[in-house]
Amino acid sequence: MRIGELAALVGVSTRTVRHYHHLGLLPEPVRLANGYREYRLRDAVALARVRRLTELGLSLDEIRDVLADDRGRELREVLLELDADLARQQEAIGASRNRLAVLLTETDLHPDSTISPDMAAVLRDLPAEGSKFAEIDRELLALMDTVADPADRARMLDLMRPFTEPDALARSHALYRRLDELADADPGDPRVAVLAADLAAHVPEEMATVIVANLDSVPEHLRPPGSGPVEDTEGRRWMETMHAEVSPAQVEVFRLVMILLKERM
């Protein structure tokens, strides 16, 4: 029997047979005078054995180990491990399909599959309307939605709910507009302190708690207890990471908001 017949008999390619020779999974048979490999029935049996094991999901390395240790509980252990692995895969696939099912039912409304439907609803209720800072908030929300784990995500959605009510929404946009107006202002501008107070008042109790609890993720220069105007570079760089050009006055607003929220606790 030559390599093509053998391969056809067992249902693999000749390349596969040679590959198994190369890895030592299948002994090299005798060669004819012309250099062709000459196989016998036992080779077909051995090859079929290897195939069965691969179809069970064993890696070729594992198969080599099994064939080496030949017979014994070694195989049993490998199979048990394999079964556990397959169980995990099944779970993972099931989870993926669940997410897919949700996406597929919602994808007509929101063709962006990279955010959850719940968050998509929130984002729809919080339009940016041309404000740079509103856009930042939207991006932050989208990011946290994809990055946070499900529990945090649910918590965050809870926190955002108050902002989707109509009059809260109107107030938000007024505040965004006042922030945008400070683009060319000085940090000492009288509007800064007023806006900071209004912003802090606009933050619901629960969200304020969360913000204060996470103050250490805010750069040093924006954090209370600090006094005096923010040094330009540091806080500004952080804010600009958030994608927009930020003026010193705007940076100062956020520093004051942080202080006010902290004091409210």
Place this chain on the structure above:
Amino acid sequence: MRIGELAALVGVSTRTVRHYHHLGLLPEPVRLANGYREYRLRDAVALARVRRLTELGLSLDEIRDVLADDRGRELREVLLELDADLARQQEAIGASRNRLAVLLTETDLHPDSTISPDMAAVLRDLPAEGSKFAEIDRELLALMDTVADPADRARMLDLMRPFTEPDALARSHALYRRLDELADADPGDPRVAVLAADLAAHVPEEMATVIVANLDSVPEHLRPPGSGPVEDTEGRRWMETMHAEVSPAQVEVFRLVMILLKERM
């Protein structure tokens, strides 16, 4: 934001980020004077988007297509296809686990996982007892068990059942011994025709039917209607492929058996 922060924020390695740049999944951000990449929030959002899609099981190529065509039913089609694919995988894994479960309960009795438990039982009932031809039959059975599809496998097991009865077994071994005895005999030996007749008589009706129906898988020189002794090389090479050294007399026995089975129809 530098690459390390970005990666940590989204939960991937820096290598992954650079890989996505290389594949064009993520735009290269501006470089600082020192050559470092400087990221902004939008990059984190984009990266998180890619991650979501990979976690859904899309390949990076598919993601690039989705991002290029951006928005639209394109994505929906990909997701539907993906879901079908995952369903297939689930089925395949389920089938594997079923086979594994069977194997794991039977593996104590038969530590060879490459043959089905049913066939293992048949092989246990058909010991070779030192006969070369019995060994060939065993190997053929093992091979067909791993290569054939389930329906054929079940059919084959049915066909083999008569041979596992005690007195059929005894008769089989007597015949195997007589075959072995012809190792050095001449094709014209008087025992040849007698043994062929006894062998043919030993084959149950159903199996004879199957053999005759598949005569075309038997090499030319062993097939009826032929007369006169088999030409040495062809049939012999085929028999030897079956792993044992075969004498011309033994080859002739099989040729006669084929003729007798055909006549019986």
Place this chain on the structure above:
DNA sequence: TAGAAACGTTGACGCTACGACAAGGTCAAA
């Protein structure tokens, strides 16, 4: 009997989605 088609041989590169180096340059703290 010649040529083509269908086999066989070895060797090398390609594919996925990065991980793990190497061999450097940059930057902040000790």
Place this chain on the structure above:
DNA sequence: TTTGACCTTGTCGTAGCGTCAACGTTTCTA
């Protein structure tokens, strides 16, 4: 000043073969 934690590009490795390339052998056909 040195150490350590970053950053840069580039290359090799992974699993299980598919798919050439470049060549020799066998077999069928005109």
